Amino acid sequence: MSKQKDSDDLLRAGAGTPMGGMMRQYWIPAVMSSELERDGAPLRLMLLGEKLIAFRDSSGRVGVMDHRCPHRCASLFLGRNEENGIRCVYHGWKYDAEGNCVDMPNAPPHQDFKDKVKAKAYKVEERNGLIWVYMGAQKAPPLPAIEASLMPEGELQINLVQRECNWLQALEGDIDTSHFGFLHTGSVQPDEVPPDNLMRWTVVNRAPEYHITDTDYGTMYCAYRPAEPGQTYWRFANFLFPFWTQTPQGPFDRVNTRAWVPMDDTHTMFVSLSWRGSPTSMRPLKNGQMVPGSRLGFDYLPNTTDWYGRWRLTQNPSNDWMIDREAQKTESYTGIASIHGQDQAVTESMGPITDHEFENLGSSDIMIARTRRRLLRAARAFAKDGKAPPCVDDPGIYTQVRSGDFVTDAKIAWRDAYELQMRAAVRPLAQAAE
Ligand code: FES
Ligand SMILES: [Fe+2]
Numbered sequence: 323m324s325k326q327k328d329s330d331d332l333l334r335a336g337a338g339t340p341m342g343g344m345m346r347q348y349w350i351p352a353v354m355s356s357e358l359e360r361d362g363a364p365l366r367l368m369l370l371g372e373k374l375i376a377f378r379d380s381s382g383r384v385g386v387m388d389h390r391c392p393h394r395c396a397s398l399f400l401g402r403n404e405e406n407g408i409r410c411v412y413h414g415w416k417y418d419a420e421g422n423c424v425d426m427p428n429a430p431p432h433q434d435f436k437d438k439v440k441a442k443a444y445k446v447e448e449r450n451g452l453i454w455v456y457m458g459a460q461k462a463p464p465l466p467a468i469e470a471s472l473m474p475e476g477e478l479q480i481n482l483v484q485r486e487c488n489w490l491q492a493l494e495g496d497i498d499t500s501h502f503g504f505l506h507t508g509s510v511q512p513d514e515v516p517p518d519n520l521m522r523w524t525v526v527n528r529a530p531e532y533h534i535t536d537t538d539y540g541t542m543y544c545a546y547r548p549a550e551p552g553q554t555y556w557r558f559a560n561f562l563f564p565f566w567t568q569t570p571q572g573p574f575d576r577v578n579t580r581a582w583v584p585m586d587d588t589h590t591m592f593v594s595l596s597w598r599g600s601p602t603s604m605r606p607l608k609n610g611q612m613v614p615g616s617r618l619g620f621d622y623l624p625n626t627t628d629w630y631g632r633w634r635l636t637q638n639p640s641n642d643w644m645i646d647r648e649a650q651k652t653e654s655y656t657g658i659a660s661i662h663g664q665d666q667a668v669t670e671s672m673g674p675i676t677d678h679e680f681e682n683l684g685s686s687d688i689m690i691a692r693t694r695r696r697l698l699r700a701a702r703a704f705a706k707d708g709k710a711p712p713c714v715d716d717p718g719i720y721t722q723v724r725s726g727d728f729v730t731d732a733k734i735a736w737r738d739a740y741e742l743q744m745r746a747a748v749r750p751l752a753q754a755a756e
């Protein structure tokens with residue numbers, strides 16, 4: 323098969339594509355609960371290339387459906403969200419959260435055929451502050467047991483950020499750890515880092531080696547390099563089907579999982595889930611300052627009602643991500659403020675969809691190459707034979723997976739190092755259940 327065909331099958335997630343078909347087998351995290359008020363304005367929601375609306379009815383139920391009214395396609399975005407349903411403002415037809423037409427007031431009773439009309443509605447679940455959508459034609463599986471998403475609402479930090487590029491190039495930034503020593507910490511010298519700060523090893527040696535393996539949830543890899551004599555510094559990260567990652571952000575106590583949800587082929591919604599009980603381990607340098615340009619958090623533009631209006635950042639392609647050339651010379655490696663802004667800038671700068679033919683993958687891209695192959699194989703197997711992709715039928719697989727960075731005795735093998743960290747890690751859910 324041609325490289326271009328591989329690329330298209332990997333990157334395109336609209337209806338009728340292999341990847342789009344596979345992604346529609348999974349629950350998709352789509353909207354924060356707080357974005358929808360009872361009887362409030364419907365929200366324009368773009369998912370996998372489909373234009374949808376989301377609304378919360380008078381009873382609190384959430385409906386997600388094609389934005390076009392099944393009568394003559396006026397947008398239900400304009401609709402009246404009232405009395406447990408959304409009413410089209412053109413001729414008054416009304417739909418409940420499941421898409422059933424419950425009123426057809428412009429037809430006399432003997433010509434009313436509302437029982438035969440259904441809006442194209444998707445299944446919706448809400449859990450711990452997050453609204454999930456299932457766009458598949460099959461019976462919906464249980465929600466994925468992604469550990470971070472199971473944290474009680476008050477302990478779960480949810481952040482959404484829109485990225486103006488294809489979902490996979492955005493995701494690949496999370497499984498490409500060697501960029502950390504350049505994009506985020508390229509200006510930091512080893513003697514600036516306190517000896518007990520693990521970041522030190524990423525700047526002492528910016529060219530790690532890797533181990534990688536397929537797993538039942540996706541792919542796992544670790545970057546490794548020497549630490550103190552006789553010790554190894556490890557950075558573990560995961561790809562979980564179909565669009566989730568876990569990145570190293572400290573010890574394995576840090577419960578974090580991140581989704582890169584295709585809005586369409588050139589826009590992605592980043593959904594970050596993390597346990598508030600395990601803050602990130604970014605710590606100051608010896609001078610008491612954080613790494614220049616490494617601010618955490620997000621500066622948002624105000625949300626608008628546009629299809630692409632939610633969760634955009636002030637740093638964006640239209641202003642060159644606010645790159646400061648003076649700061650690039652004197653302070654930070656990029657001159658771009660904030661860790662997320664830096665990631666956003668490089669992946670958006672690739673263009674709307676990366677041209678895989680133009681790339682030259684190197685040893686540091688081993689995880690990216692393996693993950694692409696794994697995704698492509700699963701998407702094509704589903705398209706060809708309907709073979710269920712990983713985790714769909716067994717969502718519990720997700721729960722026992724973590725990422726992180728740590729140091730061990732150099733004699734310990736990489737999978738053993740992972741298992742040891744897993745065993746030692748805090749397990750808030752398991753502990754709560756005891
Ligand atoms: S187009 Fe919606 S009721 Fe006519
Ligand atoms: Fe990054």
